[in-house]
Amino acid sequence: MRIDLISIFPSYFDVLKLGLFGKAMEKGVVEVNAINLRDFAKGVHRSVDDTPLGGGAGMVMKPEVWASALEKVIGEGDPLILYPSASSPLFTQKKAHQLSKEKWLVICCGRYEGIDERVWEWCKNRGWRVEGFCLGDYILSGGESAACVMLEAVCRLLPGFMGNCQSLEEESYETGILEHNQYTRPFLWRGMEAPKILISGDHGKVDQFRREEGLKKTDAFRPDLIEKLECKDLTKSDAKLLIQLGWNLSGENPKKED
Template identity: 40%
Template sequence: MRIDTLSTFPHMYDSVMGESIMKRAQASGALDFHAHDLRDWTHDRHRTTDDDPYGGGQGLVMKCEPIFEAYDDIVAQGAAPYTIFLTPCGEPFDQGVATELSEKDRLLFICGHYEGIDERAYSLADKCISLGDYVLTSGELASMVIIDAVVRLIPGVLGDEGSSIDESFYDGLLEYPQYTRPANFRGMEVPSVLLSGDHGKVDAWRRQQSLIRTARLRPDLLESANVSQAERAFLLSLRDGTIEGA
């Protein structure tokens, strides 16, 4: 997969894309990443990317001319990218959106700053995404979160091919509790089923714990979660008393 970003602060990506899984993904050839500086498509001495809004108001608005010019040049470098804008008006980001984006050959993130972006630039968007109902300094931060969530879903990026399947939100549930050595620490013991060596019992315990944890901490997820009729009956039984074991 190729991912391009267009922003006024491209070096913000250096640390994130140069470490851990993102670094390994690039080294293996699974990811081809390019951070572009929007100022490279300006034509004045001050490399201006923003201006006062028409109609007055506080703050500055990102100009549409450099965005369109940059888009044209970036698109000319290969296959047309699936273009994403980060905006509070966008579709809420979740694991389903991450999976959808991971299936694209090329992504382009256009990151806003200042008060916003000239509305005409959004005509370039294939999708607008919001991370949530809060305000960030810039779109670079939001794009980093999305890129991380997407890249780890690319086949071959994670060392254990099954690890992304077992994670939270894969089937709409939170992940089960995890433990490692020592088996007893300050009186807190690892559940005995995990030490039993019975993989069937371990799998059943983990599934039940995912259901319990989701019901307790994120019950809103259960409406669309991938659960069986028997599991839904189990969840209903939890409502009669205190949920334990999570």
């Protein structure tokens, strides 16, 4: 996958050279190019922002500098253009899977009050694909950190990125619920034991224990995920536990009893 990141702080993305992402870059699984937006700005000061029309606090990034950068980076290509924005659809694991099928991503990292909205209309008028995404109900100072989070979620799904593909299958959200708690050696640590069943050697019971722990964790912290499960797909043990936790399974999806 080719990834072009356009930002006024291109060195921000040096963090991607660390860990598994860095190894994936070395192996050619991903190609990352960090592009300085100021290289496309005009004038002595290479300004990329101006005051908002209609007044208000902060500054808005100029449309022309973004248009120049995108024209140069994309040329006649057909990437998917992405931009972090608090007013865009929420980024999810499902979306990460969709984006992992793309061959080329161009990510526009805004600053200040954001990028002039006309840039995205201009992109669409040229026939380019463009989408905004939001990480959550909070505000960041710029799009760089959001881009790194999104890319971590997307690229770890690429073939060759992860050393152990089973790790992907067992993670939170992949099965529709949160992942079970994790434990390692020693079994007894500072007076606290790990669950005994984990050293029983009975893989079936271990899997069942982990499934139940994941459901309990999801019930406690993300009940909205349980509401998205389909009752017809639940195993007998899943259904029994959810009923014990106060869920009504008489409909298409589980509903929490009042």
